[in-house]
Structures are given as C-alpha cells and as structure tokens.
Amino acid sequence: MKTLEEFQKEDEKNRKKVLKKYPEKLKPCPFCGGKARIVVDDDFVYIQCKKCEVNTRYEDWEDIYADGPGVVISEGPGVLIKEWNTRKEK
Numbered sequence: 001m002k003t004l005e006e007f008q009k010e011d012e013k014n015r016k017k018v019l020k021k022y023p024e025k026l027k028p029c030p031f032c033g034g035k036a037r038i039v040v041d042d043d044f045v046y047i048q049c050k051k052c053e054v055n056t057r058y059e060d061w062e063d064i065y066a067d068g069p070g071v072v073i074s075e076g077p078g079v080l081i082k083e084w085n086t087r088k089e090k
C-alpha cells in the first residue's frame with residue numbers, strides 16, 4: 001500500500017511532467033482574476049483557480065507519455081489549457 005505522502009509525491013512528479021510538456025502560460029481566472037494552476041492527480045488533469053477554486057472539466061493525462069515519435073494518444077492537458085485561455089469577446 002502506498003502512503004498518502006507517496007501519492008502526493010507521485011502527483012507532484014506527474015504535474016512537473018505535464019508542465020514540462022505543456023509550458024504554455026495560463027491566463028488569470030475569468031471570474032476572479034486569480035492565478036490558475038494545473039492540477040494532476042492519479043488519473044486526471046484539470047485547471048483550477050487558486051483563489052476561487054473554480055475548475056475546468058477533467059481530462060486524462062497519462063496518455064501523453066506514450067513514447068515513440070509522433071505518437072500522441074491524448075491531447076488532454078493541451079485541450080484544457082486552450083479552453084482555459086479562451087475568452088469570449090465582449
């Protein structure tokens with residue numbers, strides 16, 4: 001059995017991998033202007049505002065590790081970042 005600490009460590013490691021693969025900057029929260037961050041847990045990735053904690057839908061993240069040139073199974077994190085950074089024109 002893994003301890004909670006081990007899980008947290010793993011999540012942090014995964015988060016770093018995702019951030020490395022998707023270095024695009026996140027815009028501030030559209031609701032409160034707070035800073036956004038990418039959250040990665042065991043199965044999912046999502047974007048959340050640090051201030052009001054609003055978050056995007058969840059996407060799988062693990063498939064981004066499919067190795068081999070040109071093999072992209074999931075664009076999960078990339079899609080979420082694009083969605084988060086998209087603003088409706090007034």
Ligand SMILES: [Zn+2]
Binds near residue numbers: 052053054
């Ligand atoms: Zn917010």
